[in-house]
Amino acid sequence: MTYPTYTQAEAASLWSFACCLYRQPGVMQACLSVQDQHGLAVNWLLACCWLGWRGQRLDYSVIQQATAWQQWHLQVTLPLRQARCAVGQENKSHSLYARLKDDELAAEREELQRLQLLLLGSEREPSAEPDARALAGINLRCYLQSQGLSEVHVDLSALSQGIPSLGVVALFG
Numbered sequence: 001m002t003y004p005t006y007t008q009a010e011a012a013s014l015w016s017f018a019c020c021l022y023r024q025p026g027v028m029q030a031c032l033s034v035q036d037q038h039g040l041a042v043n044w045l046l047a048c049c050w051l052g053w054r055g056q057r058l059d060y061s062v063i064q065q066a067t068a069w070q071q072w073h074l075q076v077t078l079p080l081r082q083a084r085c086a087v088g089q090e091n092k093s094h095s096l097y098a099r100l101k102d103d104e105l106a107a108e109r110e111e112l113q114r115l116q117l118l119l120l121g122s123e124r125e126p127s128a129e130p131d132a133r134a135l136a137g138i139n140l141r142c143y144l145q146s147q148g149l150s151e152v153h154v155d156l157s158a159l160s161q162g163i164p165s166l167g168v169v170a171l172f173g
Helices: 008-012 014-022 027-038 042-053 060-064 067-090 095-121 132-146 157-162
Strands: none
Touching (some): 014 042, 042 095, 132 157
């Protein structure tokens, strides 16, 4: 198998990591499923994996501090998604649908940038857990618990399983 190559700067970006992970088999389906069924934020799921890949553990208090992200998500991203879905129910080939989809993606990118600033701005010790997949799983469980859910309700194994296939895990190792 041939892996994509990235510079350390490219791989360090939450946006780049999220785009690559999202394209891995089963990840998009898992993310959209839990977004639709449980109202979970896909960007938080991807950020949990990014932190695990970087060897860092998510702290519950950081999730509670994400007010700027939350405001953007509620006031910009969700309304764009709702508008895109409404237009798409009538006609996905309508030019407005394509513009809304582009705008929603731009809003998602801004969300990820805000999350990256928040996550990198909070001091944390490197985790003693050396396995990026295991650490991503720990971070995902922390996020699920912050949302009142458990692994019994949500299967996110596709996300943590997608991490090694990125071929860039060793950059921070």
